[in-house]
Amino acid sequence: MKQDSNLPLEYSTETNEMNILGFWIFLGAEIMLFATLFTTYFVYVDRGVGSGPAGSEIFEITPVLIETILLLTSSFTIGLAVHAMRINRVKAMIGFMIVTLLLGAAFISVEVYEFIHYYHVGATLQTSGFTAILLTTLGTHGAHVTLGLFWGIMIIIQICRNGLNARTANKSFIFSLYWHFLDVMWIFIFSFIYLKGMM
Amino acid sequence: MRELFPMKQVNGYIFSLLLTVIALSVYFFDMSYAMGLTILVVTAFIQAGVQLVVFMHAGESKDKNAIYVNTIYGVVIAVLTVLGSLLAMIWGYY
Numbered sequence A: 001m002k003q004d005s006n007l008p009l010e011y012s013t014e015t016n017e018m019n020i021l022g023f024w025i026f027l028g029a030e031i032m033l034f035a036t037l038f039t040t041y042f043v044y045v046d047r048g049v050g051s052g053p054a055g056s057e058i059f060e061i062t063p064v065l066i067e068t069i070l071l072l073t074s075s076f077t078i079g080l081a082v083h084a085m086r087i088n089r090v091k092a093m094i095g096f097m098i099v100t101l102l103l104g105a106a107f108i109s110v111e112v113y114e115f116i117h118y119y120h121v122g123a124t125l126q127t128s129g130f131t132a133i134l135l136t137t138l139g140t141h142g143a144h145v146t147l148g149l150f151w152g153i154m155i156i157i158q159i160c161r162n163g164l165n166a167r168t169a170n171k172s173f174i175f176s177l178y179w180h181f182l183d184v185m186w187i188f189i190f191s192f193i194y195l196k197g198m199m
Numbered sequence B: 001m002r003e004l005f006p007m008k009q010v011n012g013y014i015f016s017l018l019l020t021v022i023a024l025s026v027y028f029f030d031m032s033y034a035m036g037l038t039i040l041v042v043t044a045f046i047q048a049g050v051q052l053v054v055f056m057h058a059g060e061s062k063d064k065n066a067i068y069v070n071t072i073y074g075v076v077i078a079v080l081t082v083l084g085s086l087l088a089m090i091w092g093y094y
Helices: A015-049 A061-086 A090-120 A127-161 A168-199 B005-026 B033-055 B064-090
Strands: none
Touching: A015 A127, A015 A168, A015 B064, A061 A090, A061 A168, A061 B005, A061 B033, A090 A127, A090 A168, A127 A168, A168 B005, A168 B033, B005 B033
């Protein structure tokens, strides 16, 4: 594999470039996945409540705000990890990745608390069309974050074992794209599910 | 230590927190539905743009055109899916 030293490590081979472009195309498909979830949510949000609770009755601002700040900050720290990678500071990079994953784990914990709260106030997957699509949308996002946690751990292990090279740098960069994408999706959930519901 | 915190990303982070605070105003202040929704749409899409350009380095590589076209295509399909479905199933019946 020929390497171009003018480019950052994660772009340095042709395979690397193709991997990154391919991952962007995957993210395009992910945008559409979430679009279908949002569509169903918007269709059901006012008309699918039935005898179950409406959004304004079950949403709580505090956990939602904590989740938002945790995920925004983790998106910032994974960005710093990529920056540290580009200036070849491997230890700092691993440190930032660990912080990112801890923030991600904290996010999941708050989300689990939130789901338990919904269960206690009688909003389950079977309650109404509204609660079904609400929990499916939040759950799809949460499942993505959970997957990201395991993925991130694997990447940290690989960097510790093999050091920073064209392959591991490429994987780390792609992981950072995934993580930022999850943050973007959360912003839309935060705005159009929670804030719109509590407005 | 300083070189680990590039200004561009720190500013991007502060800006995204600021956008979150602005979006929160729809919760804390009384305003019309149209006004609130406008604020949410504007802040959410700017927020997504900040992530894309500052943190995902979308415009930095030589395949940036492919990346932008792919992303914009995804967003256009997403918006059409949402608005088209609302038009067909909700708005058309009022």
